[in-house]
Amino acid sequence: MPQITKLSEIANEIDRxxxxxxxxxxxxxxxxxxSVKKIASKRWCFLDFTQTDENGETRINGVCWxxxxxxxxxxxxxxxxxxxxxxxxxxKVSVSFYKARTNINLEILxxxxxxxxxxxxxxxxxxxxxxxxxxxxxxxxxxxxxHTPNNYLELPKVIQxxxxxxxxxxxGLRDFKNVTLxxxxxxxxxxxxxxxxxxGNSASKLILENLKLINPKNYDVVVIxxxxxxxxxxxxxxxxxxxxxxxxxxxxxxxxxxxDRNTSIVDLMARQMRTxxxxxNFIVDRNMEFEAEIQQLKDRFFDAIEDLIEDSRNTxxxxxxxxxxxxxxxxxxxxxxxxxxxxxxxxxPKKIALNSELDIILKDEIIxxxxxxxxxxxxxxxx
Amino acid sequence: xxxxxEQIEDNKIQVDTLSEKVKEANExxxxxxxxxxxxxxxxxxxxxx
Numbered sequence: 001m002p003q004i005t006k007l008s009e010i011a012n013e014i015d016r017x018x019x020x021x022x023x024x025x026x027x028x029x030x031x032x033x034x035s036v037k038k039i040a041s042k043r044w045c046f047l048d049f050t051q052t053d054e055n056g057e058t059r060i061n062g063v064c065w066x067x068x069x070x071x072x073x074x075x076x077x078x079x080x081x082x083x084x085x086x087x088x089x090x091x092k093v094s095v096s097f098y099k100a101r102t103n104i105n106l107e108i109l110x111x112x113x114x115x116x117x118x119x120x121x122x123x124x125x126x127x128x129x130x131x132x133x134x135x136x137x138x139x140x141x142x143x144x145x146x147h148t149p150n151n152y153l154e155l156p157k158v159i160q161x162x163x164x165x166x167x168x169x170x171x172g173l174r175d176f177k178n179v180t181l182x183x184x185x186x187x188x189x190x191x192x193x194x195x196x197x198x199x200g201n202s203a204s205k206l207i208l209e210n211l212k213l214i215n216p217k218n219y220d221v222v223v224i225x226x227x228x229x230x231x232x233x234x235x236x237x238x239x240x241x242x243x244x245x246x247x248x249x250x251x252x253x254x255x256x257x258x259x260d261r262n263t264s265i266v267d268l269m270a271r272q273m274r275t276x277x278x279x280x281n282f283i284v285d286r287n288m289e290f291e292a293e294i295q296q297l298k299d300r301f302f303d304a305i306e307d308l309i310e311d312s313r314n315t316x317x318x319x320x321x322x323x324x325x326x327x328x329x330x331x332x333x334x335x336x337x338x339x340x341x342x343x344x345x346x347x348x349p350k351k352i353a354l355n356s357e358l359d360i361i362l363k364d365e366i367i368x369x370x371x372x373x374x375x376x377x378x379x380x381x382x383x
Numbered sequence: 384x385x386x387x388x389e390q391i392e393d394n395k396i397q398v399d400t401l402s403e404k405v406k407e408a409n410e411x412x413x414x415x416x417x418x419x420x421x422x423x424x425x426x427x428x429x430x431x432x
Contacts, residue, residue, distance in 0.1 A: 160422055188422045287419060294415050297384045301408050304391040305401060312398045 172227025179280030204239035225276035237264035
């Protein structure tokens with residue numbers, strides 16, 4: 001009869017060996033993660049680390065306990081990316097042995113967030129470069145922003161017909177509709193919703209499908225909103241195909257994707273605002289500015305009308321005075337006379353022959369006379 | 384509306400056509416105010432395509 005060893009004894013021996021070999025040791029690793037399972041209530045996370053090199057694939061179980069769970073949260077908020085399967089992370093781990101399941105685990109102690117941000121930025125820059133290289137219309141401006149056909153479209157002076165692309169029952173949807181539909185000026189809006197999830201793996205594809213359903217001629221603007229919930233996982237808005245479609249969409253696109261730290265690629269292709277509420281306020285204010293402009297024009301118009309009437313009145317007054325000054329009675333009052341011959345006013349003395357009978361009309365009397373002599377007034381003397 | 388204001392400010396309007404222009408301006412203002420607060424039914428219908 002061979003000597004029987006209990007499983008627990010083997011487990012204890014493994015535990016002792018691992019403890020002796022790894023106690024107090026930590027390692028920095030860079031590996032793909034998969035089978036990520038978060039237990040939010042306990043702040044635990046189980047996962048697999050995978051690395052492939054010339055020796056083939058190595059897979060080791062991983063875990064993050066509540067005491068270091070904040071490093072996952074920091075990773076998510078700093079990168080805007082969900083901590084989920086199929087991403088690569090660099091992290092500090094210790095080796096532990098879970099006796100009950102004879103399971104060797106790498107326990108996550110700290111994630112290198114700076115590295116993660118760097119990786120993300122490299123991917124982002126790659127996508128941006130591809131957008132510039134593969135289209136003739138998207139151009140990088142000297143200020144680091146992007147010139148696209150969409151963000152150079154002129155915005156209508158009045159925005160009323162809106163296609164809203166957002167998630168069903170989301171805060172973004174509610175916020176946007178509240179601000180626009182309950183605006184204090186009473187402006188009317190027609191909002192048509194194109195709803196799909198805006199987070200997760202398939203989000204970019206679903207948003208793109210929704211955008212393709214929109215007839216651009218029917219709307220003044222398209223609003224892409226993502227509000228409420230966590231500040232993570234807007235990876236969908238860095239998608240190449242979605243960004244390319246937005247960049248060339250023929251109706252202006254306004255984005256309120258709701259994140260502070262990062263600008264997504266879709267934001268860069270369109271007109272970016274921070275939140276759905278901000279987009280809604282922008283639209284209401286734009287209509288208000290238009291109304292104010294109309295009010296100003298109205299004031300200018302009626303001021304100009306008043307000025308015109310006043311000018312006309314002054315001109316009329318002036319003409320009246322001139323007519324009065326030139327009237328015969330004014331001339332006679334000044335001591336001048338009017339000479340007529342056969343009831344016609346004489347302006348040319350050459351037409352008066354000797355012995356003609358003239359009427360010299362003065363203010364109070366008419367002197368009838370006969371021409372006996374004509375002398376040239378060479379000295380232009382009037383007295 | 385801008386064109387109307389400029390015409391009057393630049394004295395390109397005869398006094399005897401003023402009342403016509405005032406009527407035109409009032410109609411334009413009313414149109415804008417109404418449009419801002421009421422979406423035309425047909426516009427709404429068209430955009431549901």
